Amino acid sequence: MEPQLSWYLALSAVLFTIGVTGVIIKRNIIAMFMCIELMLNAVNLTFVAFASFFHDVTGQLFVFIVMTVAAAEAAVGLGIIIAIFRNRETLDVDEASILKL
Amino acid sequence: MENNLLSVIIFAPLAGAAINWLAGRRVRDERFIATIACGSVAISTIVAFYLAFNSHGALRTEEPLLDHIWTWLRVGNFRADFALAMDRLSGTYALFVTFVGFLIHVFAVGYMRGEAGFYRFFAYLNLFMFAMLTLVLADNFVLMFVGWEGVGLCSYLLIGYYIDRKEAGDAAKKAFIVNRVGDWGFVLGIMLTFLLTGSVSFFANPAAGEATQTALSYFKSAPVEPFTLGALAAGGATSVAILLFIGAVGKSAQIPLYVWLPDAMAGPTPVSALIHAATMVTAGVYMIVRCSEIFVHAPMAMFIVAIIGAATALFAATIGIAQNDIKKVLAYSTISQLGYMFLACGVGAFVAAIFHVITHAFFKALLFLGSGSVINGMHHEQDMRRMGGLRKYMPITFATMITGWLAISGVPIFAGFFSKDEILWKTWSAAGLGSFSKVLWIVGAITALLTAIYMTRLMVMTFWGAERFRDTHSGHPEHEEKEQSHRPVEPHESPWVMTVPLIVLAVLSTVGGFIGVPYALANRDINVIEHTLEPVVAHVPSHEEGITAEAATGLHGSEAAAHSDVTAERLLTVVSVVIALLGIGAGWVLFQRRPLMQMPRLLENKYYVDEIYDAALIRPIETVSREGLWKIIDKGVIDGGLHSIGEAVTELGRLGRWLQAGFVRGYAAIILLGALILIGLFAYIGSTSVR
Numbered sequence: 001m002e003p004q005l006s007w008y009l010a011l012s013a014v015l016f017t018i019g020v021t022g023v024i025i026k027r028n029i030i031a032m033f034m035c036i037e038l039m040l041n042a043v044n045l046t047f048v049a050f051a052s053f054f055h056d057v058t059g060q061l062f063v064f065i066v067m068t069v070a071a072a073e074a075a076v077g078l079g080i081i082i083a084i085f086r087n088r089e090t091l092d093v094d095e096a097s098i099l100k101l
Numbered sequence: 102m103e104n105n106l107l108s109v110i111i112f113a114p115l116a117g118a119a120i121n122w123l124a125g126r127r128v129r130d131e132r133f134i135a136t137i138a139c140g141s142v143a144i145s146t147i148v149a150f151y152l153a154f155n156s157h158g159a160l161r162t163e164e165p166l167l168d169h170i171w172t173w174l175r176v177g178n179f180r181a182d183f184a185l186a187m188d189r190l191s192g193t194y195a196l197f198v199t200f201v202g203f204l205i206h207v208f209a210v211g212y213m214r215g216e217a218g219f220y221r222f223f224a225y226l227n228l229f230m231f232a233m234l235t236l237v238l239a240d241n242f243v244l245m246f247v248g249w250e251g252v253g254l255c256s257y258l259l260i261g262y263y264i265d266r267k268e269a270g271d272a273a274k275k276a277f278i279v280n281r282v283g284d285w286g287f288v289l290g291i292m293l294t295f296l297l298t299g300s301v302s303f304f305a306n307p308a309a310g311e312a313t314q315t316a317l318s319y320f321k322s323a324p325v326e327p328f329t330l331g332a333l334a335a336g337g338a339t340s341v342a343i344l345l346f347i348g349a350v351g352k353s354a355q356i357p358l359y360v361w362l363p364d365a366m367a368g369p370t371p372v373s374a375l376i377h378a379a380t381m382v383t384a385g386v387y388m389i390v391r392c393s394e395i396f397v398h399a400p401m402a403m404f405i406v407a408i409i410g411a412a413t414a415l416f417a418a419t420i421g422i423a424q425n426d427i428k429k430v431l432a433y434s435t436i437s438q439l440g441y442m443f444l445a446c447g448v449g450a451f452v453a454a455i456f457h458v459i460t461h462a463f464f465k466a467l468l469f470l471g472s473g474s475v476i477n478g479m480h481h482e483q484d485m486r487r488m489g490g491l492r493k494y495m496p497i498t499f500a501t502m503i504t505g506w507l508a509i510s511g512v513p514i515f516a517g518f519f520s521k522d523e524i525l526w527k528t529w530s531a532a533g534l535g536s537f538s539k540v541l542w543i544v545g546a547i548t549a550l551l552t553a554i555y556m557t558r559l560m561v562m563t564f565w566g567a568e569r570f571r572d573t574h575s576g577h578p579e580h581e582e583k584e585q586s587h588r589p590v591e592p593h594e595s596p597w598v599m600t601v602p603l604i605v606l607a608v609l610s611t612v613g614g615f616i617g618v619p620y621a622l623a624n625r626d627i628n629v630i631e632h633t634l635e636p637v638v639a640h641v642p643s644h645e646e647g648i649t650a651e652a653a654t655g656l657h658g659s660e661a662a663a664h665s666d667v668t669a670e671r672l673l674t675v676v677s678v679v680i681a682l683l684g685i686g687a688g689w690v691l692f693q694r695r696p697l698m699q700m701p702r703l704l705e706n707k708y709y710v711d712e713i714y715d716a717a718l719i720r721p722i723e724t725v726s727r728e729g730l731w732k733i734i735d736k737g738v739i740d741g742g743l744h745s746i747g748e749a750v751t752e753l754g755r756l757g758r759w760l761q762a763g764f765v766r767g768y769a770a771i772i773l774l775g776a777l778i779l780i781g782l783f784a785y786i787g788s789t790s791v792r
Binding site for chain 2: 020023024025026027032093094096097098
C-alpha cells in the first residue's frame with residue numbers, strides 16, 4: 001500500500017499535538033524545550049510531505065530555514081536554561097515566575 | 102515717497118539695546134555702555150530731524166514718507182506689513198520722542214552712575230525707544246500694536262528695574278496687568294476696523310502694489326453716526342472709536358485705568374520722565390489723533406472722550422495736591438495733564454492735543470528730571486517733607502525747575518501757557534456740545550487752578566522754607582531704619598551730565614510754546630504747529646465747523662464772527678492767566694507759611710481708589726480663583742478627572758494582571774488558545790466561502 005499524503009499529515013498532527021501538550025504540562029524546562037523541538041519537526045514533516053506530493057522544492061527549502069532557526073534557538077535556549085539553573089539550582093519553570101534572575 | 106532711512110530711526114536704538122545687552126554685560130564699562138546707548142538715540146534723532154526738515158521732508162510735504170521693510174502678515178485680503186510711515190503727525194511725534202529721549206538718556210548716565218544694572222537699564226531704555234518709535238512710525242494698526250505692546254513691556258521691565266524691591270515688582274505687575282485691560286479694547290478695535298474696512302493700513306502704499314483703500318479713507322466717506330448711546334454697540338465707527346479709546350485709557354492712564362501710573366514711580370526717575378511722562382503715556386493721544394478720522398464720525402465716542410478727559414484732569418489734580426512724595430505729585434500731575442489732552446481730543450481739537458503733548462513732554466520731562474536731580478542730590482530721599490531750602494544747594498536744578506513750574510502752571514510766554522490755553526479755548530468754543538462745552542471749560546479751568554497750586558506746593562516744599570533734611574523724623578518709624586545709613590544728608594548739586602539736559606529742557610519749556618501762538622494773541626498768523634498738523638487730522642464735520650477754524654487761522658469766513666471770537670479768546674486767555682497767577686499766589690501764601698500743612702485725608706489717600714479696586718475687583722477675583730477655580734475647577738474637575746482616569750487604568754490593570762502570572766506554561770497555553778481561535782476562524786471563513 002502506497003503511503004498517502006494524509007498519513008504524513010496525520011503523523012505530523014499527532015507529533016505537533018504531543019509537542020503542544022508537552023509544552024503546557026511539562027514543568028521541566030528541558031522537557032519543554034524538547035517538546036518545542038518536536039513541534040518544529042512536526043511542521044518540518046508537513047513541509048517535506050507537501051514538497052514531495054506537489055513536486056515542489058520550496059517546501060524543502062523552508063525545512064532548511066526552520067532547521068537553521070531551530071539550531072540558533074537551541075543555542076540561545078540552552079544558554080538561558082544554564083543561566084537559570086546556575087541561579088536557581090532548579091529546572092522547574094514555575095520557579096522562574098518573576099522578571100529577574 | 103519711499104525712503105529707507107526711516108528704518109534707521111527705529112533700528113538704531115534696537116541695535117544699541119542688543120549691543121548693550123550682549124556686550125555691555127561683559128564689558129561693564131559705564132562709558133562704553135553710555136556711549137552706545139546715547140549714540141544710538143542720537144543717530145535716531147539726527148535722522149528724524151533730517152527726514153522731517155530736508156527739502157522733501159515729512160513736515161514740509163503733503164505726502165508721507167514710506168518705508169516698506171518687509172511684508173509681514175498676508176492672509177487672504179488681510180495685509181499687515183512691517184512698514185513705516187512718517188507724515189506730519191508721526192514726524193512731529195518722532196522729533197520730540199527722539200530729542201527728549203536723547204536728553205533723558207544723557208541725564209540717566211549721571212543718575213544711574215554706579216548701579217550694578219547699568220547695562221541692563223540702558224538696554225531696556227534703548228529697547229523702549231525702538232518700541233516707541235515703531236508705535237509712532239507704524240503705517241498700520243497691527244505694527245502700531247506691536248510697538249504698543251513693546252512700550253508696555255519696556256515699561257514693565259523698567260518699573261521693576263530695582264529687582265530687589267518688592268514694591269517695584271508689584272508696581273510693574275500692576276502696570277502690565279492694568280494695561281492688558283486697555284489692550285483688550287485696542288485689539289478688538291483693530292479687529293472691528295478690519296471687519297468694517299478690509300484694511301488695517303493708515304496710508305495707501307503704492308510701492309507695495311495694493312489698492313488705495315485704507316482703514317482711514319473708508320471712514321472718511323462714511324456718514325457721521327448719530328449721537329446716541331445705541332451707536333456704541335452698533336458695530337460702526339462709534340464702536341471702533343470707543344474700543345480704541347479703551348486702549349488709550351489704559352496706556353494713557355485715564356479714569357478708570359489710571360491706577361498703575363502713580364505706582365510706576367517705583368522705577369528710576371529717568372524712566373518716569375521718559376516713559377511715564379513724556380512719551381509712552383501720550384501714545385494714547387497719538388493713537389486717537391491718528392484715528393481722528395474715525396472719531397469725528399463718532400460724536401458719542403468723542404463726547405465720552407471729552408468727559409473722561411475732563412474728569413481725569415480734575416480728579417488727578419485734586420489727588421496731586423495732597424501727595425508728599427515728589428514723584429507722586431508729578432505722576433498725578435501727568436495724569437491730570439493727559440486728561441487735558443483727551444479733553445482736547447474729545448472736543449475735536451486734535452492739533453491742540455498734540456501741541457500740549459509736545460509742550461508737556463518738555464516741561465514734564467524737565468520736572469521729572471529736576472526731581473531726579475533733587476532725589477540724587479538728597480541721596481535718594483523722595484519725601485518732600487524732608488526737603489526744603491534746597492535752592493541754596495542746587496541752584497541749577499532750582500532755576501530749571503522754576504521754568505517747568507511756570508510752564509505747567511500756565512504763566513504767559515512759557516510753553517504750557519499756549520498749549521493749555523489753546524485747549525481751554527477750543528473746549529469753550531467746541532461745536533456741537535452746546536452749553537456742555539462751558540461745563541467742560543469750567544472743569545478745565547478749575548484743574549488749571551489746582552495745577553498751579555500743587556506745583557507751587559511742590560516747589561515751596563522742595564526749594565524754599567526751612568531745611569528739614571537734617572531733622573530726625575520721629576513721626577515715621579517705618580523709615581527710621583533706612584534713614585540711619587543716610588544721615589547726615591548733605592544735599593549737593595548734580596554733575597553736568599544731569600544739569601545740561603535740564604538746561605536744554607528748561608529752554609524748551611520756556612520758548613517751546615512759540616510754535617503754537619494763536620492768532621488772537623499774536624494778531625499775526627504764526628501758528629506753526631497748527632499749519633503743520635492741520636492737513637493730517639480730521640475735522641468735526643458740522644455746520645458750525647467754520648467757526649473754530651476761522652478763529653484759529655483768521656483766514657476765511659465772515660470777519661465779524663472771527664472778530665468776536667478773537668475777542669472772546671483774548672478774554673478767556675486773560676481769565677486763565679488770572680487763574681494761573683491766583684493758583685500760584687494761593688499756593689505760595691499757604692505753603693510758604695506752613696509747608697507741612699496736613700492735607701485732607703481723603704485726598705492724601707487718593708480717594709481710596711486702590712482700596713476700592715482691591716475690595717471690588719482684586720479680592721473677589723482672588724476669592725473666586727481660590728474657592729472656585731482652584732478648589733473646584735482645578736482640584737475637583739481637572740485633578741479629579743485625571744486621578745479618576747488613573748484609577749480606572751489601575752483597576753483595569755488589576756483585572757488584566759491574572760494573565761501575567763509569570764508562569765511560562767500559562768503563557769504557552771494562552772498562545773495555544775490564540776492559535777486555536779485563529780485556526781477556527783480561518784476554518785470557519787474557509788468553509789463559508791467554499792459554500
